[in-house]
Amino acid sequence: MPKKSLPRSFFNGKFTKKITDNKSMFTLLATSMLSLGLTACLPNEKQDAKVVINKNPYPSTYQALPAQSILLTNATILTGTGERLNDADILLVNGKVMQVGKDLLAGKAKVIDMTGKWITPGIIDVHSHLGVYPNPQVESHSDGNEMTSPNTSEVWAEHSVWPQDPAFEAARAGGVTTLQILPGSANLFGGRGVTLRNVPSVTMQGMKFAEAPYGLKMACGENPKRVYGSRKVLPSTRMGNVAGYRSAWLAATEYQRAWDKYDSDYSAGKNPKAPKRDLELDTLMGVLDGEILIHNHCYKAEEMAVMIDLGNEFNYHSGTFHHAIEAYKIADLLAANGNCAAMWPDWWGFKMEAFDMVEENVAIVDAVKNSCAVVHSDSSTTIQRLNQEAAKVMYRANEHGFALKEEDAIKWITANAAKSLGIDDEVGSLVVGKKADVVVWSTNPFSVYAQAEQVFIDGAKVYDRFDDKYQAKSDFLLGQTLDSYVDSDASKAANKASTEPVNSSVNNSVNKPASKPVTKPVTK
């Protein structure tokens, strides 16, 4: 299935190139024209089979977990659309949000009283390396940065994802339902990112968000020039960075033109030779075609401004700026060009390009009309508390003249994040018809004491803080805390089952919980 094209309507009207084509549409067109007799073409030319690029060779096999219809009642609901509903209900049916409002009728749905609780959309992290830089942080698992060339657009982060990374479980316990896994920032073009549903799965495909477009990781600034400059390879300077991007986009433009010509010639009944496939250029062409979204590691104001112009030069949208420490300096420009800025609330100082942090960065970006301010983690630790990350911005900004409320701040980690990933039609807000990704919080999620108590993805419960049955555990951590001593009951069972091999019998019998269930949360 071809990727849904970019929701370009969101990005602003500066961008005039209308994207309606994709290669498979040409195939259909060609077939129908052939059947009509192809009046415009050479009459006797026999056409070879059309060469079509398979844009989805590793398709999603995600299936929602078993779910029943439920009605969550009497909660404080932040919808993600800027609205707050007090003492309200939400009805989840067939994996979708069916209704949000007061005193809803349950029908056949199971009613769960959520008095005192807060409900938000599932949290979305636009910048994560879970699975590609997993825990334990051993060299064998360090799969996030293909640091062998400044342009590795041909690599796809999904091919590095280790689904058993225990951090997926930890993030789920923090309410994260969707996350984009990106390659690292060593290269000018780091490769494709993939958006995942945060469900336990043995395969990456089992987590893949089917409707989400791919992302392309680009990187500005210090990292690429440091990595390659030290090898005496371009880039060793920021101007080298930009030269590297431009050369790549020039090549991609040629490549796109070659494929367009092939498609139109074929459609015209000719028998053209297909251009030679190039994995690197496939990805860049996907960007030019509007099918792949740019996710650009770019801290500094002047560099973001150059990246915006670069996009205009080559006729693609410059997408989302990640780690945009200095976004507050160009908030107007970002909004005018339709860029999202994904930011930390307060990380700073680890590099020169992270020196000009202000705690109100997100709020300043958000204050501009048509802006898209996102709070991201880039961390397996803070991904577990994106609610608190957003809270820090809200409260610090309110100390300095802003008047932000919970219903505003929640957008930074839900609706705006969905917009950045091109999945805002599907998730990010509690709107009728959207996927029922829901978090139930113990209290106001912007409190340090808030805990995600229940997490739903597509209406199915994937986490429950008080029910071990809904607390998944990765293969890696399974069996790490078992007792070595066989207790007396187990010994008896082992003796009884004399026909069974002793080992397996003992293993089966020792099913009592580990002596110190330390990974279980202690409730206050």
Added chain:
Amino acid sequence: MKNIQLITSLRYVLFGALALTTSAVQAEKIAITNATVYTVAEQGVLLQATVVIEGGKITAVYSKDDVPDSLNADTIIDAKGRILTPGFIATKNLLGLVEVGAVSATRDGSDKKADLTFDASLAFNPKSSLIPYARKGGITSNLVMPHGGEKVFTGQSFVVNLSGEFDSVIVSQNAVIVSLGSTRKGSRAVKLQTLSNELEDAQKSLAKAEKAKAKKKKSQGKDKEEKEAKTPSRAEQVMYALLSGEKPLLAYADRATDILALLKIKQKYNLDLILVGASDAVLVSEEIAKAKVTVMMSAIDNLPTSFDSLHTSLANVAILSKAGVTVIITNSGESHNINQLRFDAGVAIANGLAETTALAAITANVADSFNLNSGRIVVGKNADLVLWSSDPFEISTKVDAMWINGNAMSLTSRQDALRQRYTADTNMPRAYTK
């Protein structure tokens, strides 16, 4: 108000060097009245209490009914019921030893040549831009733990206050740092052996030296050469300080086997041991409690980052505390965001730690471990105090006022100057907004 803030921030940040002239300012007598005082001492929480500070020290703590009619203070601050706590004490970071992480010229926390005599306090920069920002988190003093060298003994820690003055270093070379546990090259066993052997050698040479001393007393120091040969080296002096318990041993270790090995070493040499990191400490919590060893750990590092850390959890601080272990909550990151310490403590509370224990874990427990005259609101302690707008652990709360050694501190930082510049209403380039 905004103008005042700007002026203050300029004075403290852009022209910070001028503050040198203010370092000798004699603190006035201040009374903070009507406060909810978290003493972190026997008195517990006092409502509507009054704290008097003078000469840089806490000179009186009055509960509601004991407040005298006249306080005789230069300044009286009505806390209006707000919470007053001891200033928080951060630990395990490079504050003042790094300005920009990736700019190596601004890093003074490690050196290949560093050994157990490494004294990074000589490199401490009280004018670092990290310090005013750290104060926003209610942090008034800090245990700096340099990374030091590549040996088992990496160097020594030191303690600073966050006044930003040139006399910030409270105590240097106050504890010896060793790094144990998993290693990319070689075996962890060698590290434990090195620690053990060096302690044994030091103990022997100390015994020898004492014997010689006694002998010398008898013979009235006939042999000059022998006398000189017995002068302990700098490294030996540090080892002797460890053996006498004069200096604590800060030992990085995560796996339970390393922790148990350290407990044995502690017992054998009667060391003042403090465990650092201690990801898997929950597996041996009873042993740690029995040995009365304090644990310095993060409250939010809950992932199995290595095979030494398979039992991490957000509940670990609470679990250890319930087992009777004294815990110090350390900063989770490095140095630039140590102001978040209070949120980490809040997460520990949300995961089962008692609020009073969480507060002690970032105040009194640190002071006790390193013999600091702070961390509690008690008469005679340094007047390092923080007045909070509300619950100190909550994200919505901010520091309303702070005193270090009785001096009221600025709560603005370079970040405020940047925000004001870029939110100011101006038609001119923003470089003119200062």
